[in-house]
Structure formats: structure tokens, C-alpha cells
Amino acid sequence: MTRVLLILALVAAAFWVYTIVDCALQPPTRHRGVSKGVWIAITILLPVLGGILWFAIGRGRVSTTLLRRAPDDDPDFLGTIGSISDQDERIRRLEEELALLDSESADPPVPPVDPGSVPPAEKPTDDDGDARGQRGAVG
Incomplete structure (x- = not known):
């Protein structure tokens, strides 16, 4: 006992x-x-x-089910993004910047050169008289 x-x-x-x-x-x-x-x-x-x-x-039980929400149902996520007008403004600014970059990347006009101010350049020729230095090339 x-x-x-x-x-x-x-x-x-x-x-x-x-x-x-x-x-x-x-x-x-x-x-x-x-x-x-x-x-x-x-x-x-x-x-x-x-x-x-x-x-x-x-003793409380551990919740085994995960609460998953789509981003458009989550108020925390919705609070982090701006309003539609903010997005529209940002898109407008980005389009303006892109247009500015496109206009800058266009080839600037080449200033005209006076033909009398530049001496003619002599082209070297090889034995066959080809100015490009290629033998037997056609064209």
C-alpha cells in the first residue's frame, strides 16, 4: 500500500x-x-x-486554422496603398519623365560643315587598289 x-x-x-x-x-x-x-x-x-x-x-488552444485574406479584403494592405488619384498623378508624372527622356535621346541635328574648311582626307589603298583593305571582296 x-x-x-x-x-x-x-x-x-x-x-x-x-x-x-x-x-x-x-x-x-x-x-x-x-x-x-x-x-x-x-x-x-x-x-x-x-x-x-x-x-x-x-490553457487556451492554439488556433490551427490560418486566417488568410485576399489583399483587397485586408484593411492593413488597403491602408498602405494610395488613393486612385495619387496613382493617376504618379502615372502622369512618370509619363512626362518618359516623354522628356525620349526627346533627349533623339539624335541632335548635326551642324553644317563648310566644305572648304576641311582638307580632303587621303584614303590608303592596298596593292590591288582597294581602299577598304579587303582583297577579293565584291561590293
Whole structure:
């Protein structure tokens, strides 16, 4: 009989320690009913009964379902984007910048050159008289 009582006492002590540690390590959002400190006090002052109460009432369950929303249903996302008029203004500015870049990239007109001011350049020729330096090339 004493062996059974000793085993029950060890099991109760292990359960008591486990409930205290479990209660202390859970985030405050998982404590139902009263605050985290009150649950720790309950589990310490009422060793077995406090543990049973902790697992039956106080310990909140982890939500296994993820709440997923589409971006247009999420108010946080909607608050981060600007209004349509802001977007229209930004598009207008970008189009103006693009038009400005297009006008800058066009070839500037070449100033006319006076033919009398530039001496004619001599073209070197090879043995066959080809000015381009290519033998046997047609065209």
C-alpha cells in the first residue's frame, strides 16, 4: 500500500511541476479567464487541483486554422496603398519623365560643315587598289 501511495505522490509531484512550468512558459495570449500570474499562483497553491483547472479551463488552444485574406479584403494592405488619384498623378508624372527622356535621346541635328574648311582626307589603298583593305571582296 505504501508503494502505491509513493508512486501516486511522485506522479502528483511530477504533474504539479509540469503544470507550473507549462503555465509559466505559455504566452499571455494563451491564458484564459485570468492573467498569467494568477494562473501560476493557482497551480502552485492548489497542486493537483490547480493543474487540472489549468488544463481544463485556463490553457487556451492554439488556433490551427490560418486566417488568410485576399489583399483587397485586408484593411492593413488597403491602408498602405494610395488613393486612385495619387496613382493617376504618379502615372502622369512618370509619363512626362518618359516623354522628356525620349526627346533627349533623339539624335541632335548635326551642324553644317563648310566644305572648304576641311582638307580632303587621303584614303590608303592596298596593292590591288582597294581602299577598304579587303582583297577579293565584291561590293
